[in-house]
Amino acid sequence: MAHSALSQVPVAVSVNNDVSLRKSVFKSTHVGFREKSRTSSLSLDFRVASSQSRNRPVLCMSVQQASKPKVAVSPLSLEDAKEPPMHLFKNKEPYTGTIVSVERLVGQNAPGETCHIVIDHGGKVPYWEGQSYGIIPPGENPKKPGNPHNVRLYSIASTRYGDSFDGKTASLCVRRAVYYDPETGKEDPSKNGVCSNFLCDSKPGDKVQITGPSGKIMLLPEDNPNATHIMIATGTGVAPYRGYLRRMLMENVPTFKFGGLAWLFLGVANTDSLLYDDEFSKYLEDYPDNFRFDRALSREQKNKNGGKMYVQDKIEEYSDEVFKLLDNGAHIYFCGLKGMMPGIQETLKKVAEQRGESWEEKLSQLKKNKQWHVEVY
Numbered sequence: 001m002a003h004s005a006l007s008q009v010p011v012a013v014s015v016n017n018d019v020s021l022r023k024s025v026f027k028s029t030h031v032g033f034r035e036k037s038r039t040s041s042l043s044l045d046f047r048v049a050s051s052q053s054r055n056r057p058v059l060c061m062s063v064q065q066a067s068k069p070k071v072a073v074s075p076l077s078l079e080d081a082k083e084p085p086m087h088l089f090k091n092k093e094p095y096t097g098t099i100v101s102v103e104r105l106v107g108q109n110a111p112g113e114t115c116h117i118v119i120d121h122g123g124k125v126p127y128w129e130g131q132s133y134g135i136i137p138p139g140e141n142p143k144k145p146g147n148p149h150n151v152r153l154y155s156i157a158s159t160r161y162g163d164s165f166d167g168k169t170a171s172l173c174v175r176r177a178v179y180y181d182p183e184t185g186k187e188d189p190s191k192n193g194v195c196s197n198f199l200c201d202s203k204p205g206d207k208v209q210i211t212g213p214s215g216k217i218m219l220l221p222e223d224n225p226n227a228t229h230i231m232i233a234t235g236t237g238v239a240p241y242r243g244y245l246r247r248m249l250m251e252n253v254p255t256f257k258f259g260g261l262a263w264l265f266l267g268v269a270n271t272d273s274l275l276y277d278d279e280f281s282k283y284l285e286d287y288p289d290n291f292r293f294d295r296a297l298s299r300e301q302k303n304k305n306g307g308k309m310y311v312q313d314k315i316e317e318y319s320d321e322v323f324k325l326l327d328n329g330a331h332i333y334f335c336g337l338k339g340m341m342p343g344i345q346e347t348l349k350k351v352a353e354q355r356g357e358s359w360e361e362k363l364s365q366l367k368k369n370k371q372w373h374v375e376v377y
């Protein structure tokens, strides 16, 4: 795993505005994910590093101690706008960003590859949590010779402050699209996805054409900091939730003090396919009252009928609580592959009927109340 690219990026951060830590650096900016085969060595390593501070004591904290005091972020002017930034860079004039790092997120036994990609946008392409960037892969569009490729959208997996907390980067969670010939079962590289492979193969320093940001459906409603947010994801659909959770539980944002409940349901194939699991597990330890996390591993776990455990089966296990929370105004989000929605809707309908409720009426009420947020692709 390409740990080194990330771990060498020095970042000035302060914790809870503690001046003594202002000149510290994060040795590791990749908070909370690791090669699956390694030990769960979560370490946020704060060291006094600038020349002026060399005489001060070196301060090393494990994440266990460090994660409660939240991480200071800047510039706080990113909180000022009343509306989210939209379409700052269009397809005809994209912004040229730079790849900071590409890190494989999944273990060896995961089917397929998913990468965490950090892009430096120099603060020029600001965004809000839940928005997407467009990426134009290099090369010519084979369907329109002489023209660039079509833009592909990717949900942003970081907060507006980025993984280095300085408002200059955005992170993407990209699954490499690979084509297998249905007859031979063999991979056909000529038909592999253009943009996802470009991103997963890119190297620190490579240039990347960005458009956007775009999307309002998955913006995190912040009017009530004590609200409940039920987040349902399959695979890379977890991207916007990683951003939400960092904003809720990791960052010290003076204008958003989260005191509600965030409940994540994540569906993937197996343990090796879990994404950002260390980061989420840490929130469970540190914020048991504010965070719940349920994983559905379709190839490892069985549902109550002995079938594969899909994310809707996990929701069904907790359907009483989920329905009560929705009745009390909880937001519910769905993000991931399009194919996830029919199974989920079917389960929710079944549960509603068992409760003597009409799902159609409930759904239209949830939509009317702006509690229902879906972004599938």
Ligand code: FAD
Binding pocket: 132, 152, 153, 154, 155, 156, 173, 174, 175, 176, 177, 178, 179, 190, 191, 192, 193, 194, 195, 196, 197, 236, 237, 239, 375, 376, 377
């Ligand atoms: P393309 O080149 O567009 O190919 C698409 C598919 O067709 C691939 O599976 C490819 O293998 C197959 N294919 C290519 N040629 C042939 C052929 N001749 N015959 C048959 N099949 C062929 N994706 C993520 O990974 N992470 C995200 O966070 C994410 N967020 C998204 C958010 C939104 C709002 C939307 C709309 C999409 C999002 N996507 C995300 C999906 C992403 O935009 C791309 O669609 C995806 O990465 C595939 O793009 P590609 O260029 O790699 O594949």
